[in-house]
Amino acid sequence: MKYKQRKKALILLADGTIFHGKSIGKEGTAFGEVCFNTGTTGYQEIFTDPSYFGQIMVTTNAHIGNYGTKDIEVESDDIMIAGLVCRNFSFEYSRPGADRSLEAFFDAHDKMAISDVDTRALVRHIRDNGAMNAVISTDVDNIEGLKKQLADIPDMNGLELASKVSTKEPYFYGDENAKYKISALDIGIKKNILRNLAKRDAYVKVFPYNAKFEDLEAFKPDGYFLSNGPGDPEPLVEAQAVAKEVIDRNLPLFGICLGHQVIALANGISTYKMHHGHRGINHPVKNLETGKGEITSQNHGFAINREETEGHDDVDITHVHLNDHTVAGIKMKSKNVFSVQYHPEASPGPNDSTYLFDQFIENIQNN
């Protein structure tokens, strides 16, 4: 590998903590909420997941970039994280069929990445002190200036971000002669959700975050879907209104992650910001209906209120996160509605939970 002169870089947290490293490519400054993902593989899917919009991603895996990137292994058309912080960045890559290096991928999307950071200490700091805003920068001699700019970055709590990543115009996915039609609200949808629906003989019309129930209804769908996505679910009043309309009409509805939170809010169950969230590909979940365990892919910083869910007349908890007993899935007793806080589409992650897509299709059939 030819020697590459790399600029000094740093990550500065809102509490004043600084970790030093080196820049990968793009120089400059990027802001976001710092979070960490413990996945050992799947960095390209993570970086392109719209749920991460506005977040600086710390990867705990020791090597990032070593298997390069493949143009089709994306969850959206852009790098959605605000920037990457890792330990060892591989400029060299090795995988049959890889299209380009991760360095080239970051350059193509004009995003910052920094490496040679003590990510173990950084992750321990986030685990102890909670999620907070941060800045990564090559402007290492301007700490005071960066601190001032960082103070003006809005808090993730209360932040609406779905509008920043949602499609501007409706579009179609799948085969128009497929057996089922689904209207999906895009509040940050991952491509692998669409792939999973299309694989089950569904033709999907995808709508912008602020579409009305009537827009979704006009497609004459057999079922409705609320996607994953970034930011706080509470400000998403349009999406909550769509959920309420679908629920009132007792139509089949499935929600994933942000969509799950929106369904809870539509039922009057509040959401809250977690201490540092769940992001990884080996989170244990118990399905309370079957008693079976699932290893799941997760990526969320908010969750729904457990007491309010337990006290709700018409909502049952169906899945629970086994590490901290947070609510991982719900269904409505009197309606054709269910949702999960985790990612059955995986990408990255294990496929233990893809049965939930089958369950949605069954709900559609039974309707």
Ligand SMILES: NC(=O)CC[C@H](N)C(=O)O
């Ligand atoms: N993956 C998601 O949909 C994330 C939902 C929400 N933005 C959260 O952090 O909790």
